[in-house]
Amino acid sequence: MSSLRSRLAALMIPLVLCAGAVTPAHAQPPSPSPDATAAKKEPLAPEEARLRALRRAAERGNHSYYDADKVSADGRSRQSVSKLATITAFPATPPQPDTGNCLAKEEAKTAEGWTYNRLLWCQTVGYRANYTKRTSTGTVIYMGSVEVTWEMVAMGSNTQRAIRVFWRPVAGSVRYVGWTVGVPSAQPFAVHPACAEAAPYCNNLGTPARRTWAAWNTTTDWASWDVTSPARSGDSTREKITSPHWHLVTDATSLEYPEIPAGRTNDWPFRCDSADYFSRFGQAFDQACVFTDVIPHLQYSLSSPKHAAVARHIQEAQLSPDTSYPIESHRKVIPGRWEPDPDPEYGSLHRVEGSGTIAAANTTWKDYACNRNGPYNATTGLPPKTPQQEAEGWQCDEYPFRSTAEGASSGTWDFSVRWVPSSQNGSAGGSLIAFFFDDRILHVNDPFWVKINP
Structure with missing residues (x-):
């Protein structure tokens, strides 16, 4: 099996954040780096930011799933994302096992990195600094390069309008390439995250992490910084959404090599909000930042003893709506079916307020279908419960969910109803609520999908 270094070798050139421009004739020059001091971006409107993030996620195949079978009866999830969602302060090191699972993905070894879920992003990538000197006549002479592989993790939050960025080199990955004189092991190298938008829309907190190449080669410590995006002054919306971007900036300059240009990675998006309708077990979670270039979807299983009847109802409604x-x-x-590469937005579901008028209208139309009244009759409505179902207290389940804009009262989409055991109906509903919380699904703003597993 190839080593991490050899697997990243092919990525070193196209992904390099180069720090120099003159190389010997036998060396392949790295791609030019964007100017690390480029002008700040104008903030995107929330709608445009959401659509861009969806397109990115669909193009890259970023899908964040939430397994309803891992939610216990009290609504607490065993999934790692649920543990991250309720952390009140950022940890000193990246959370496990999520970080290890994320970095193990081949997609993490790309210029875009990998969005593991709405609360975690990671990347393992190669960097090269090209060192040059200028002669008294102005000629630039290539001296050699330093290559390193680093790991980077960004963690979102359901408790503050901030993300935490973690960074460290892979121990032992520093390589000195092309040097005919002593290698620059004592030369400094520094990194820090920066915002693509100007303050106060986006703010990067903390100072650059700076060590010599020799020190970076042996450390296993994580450097970390927080990137914040407060609510905008005068924003009267309920969610107070901001959609900033961040990137990493590198600095390999020194007194001996003062002309090495700064390097900069791609920009990565995140979203912050101050929605006041998130709570769990009596605690309010009214500030958050999550990663949006991932497609959230909820999964139910046909084999689950907790919600198999609901899963079967959803699957048949999605696949054979005319039999429902x-x-x-x-x-x-009937919308909401998760596909491997869904067309952004089309056929998605959108959360609405559970105590709002849309949810109430959904209940009214569901009851019409279940009770065979209103526009439905004994022929078109749901047949009555069997005596056994009646004795066992089965309930009328609806799909799409009551808490979605695409529910039974939608004038655009159709819906389905079916009798299911009350315990399974409650379990499935509890998992939906947990999904809304853990993946920070905002009212109307966030599309999501539903997948049915065997």
């Missing part, structure tokens, strides 16, 4: 109740006079189209 209520019966309509047109071909039924």
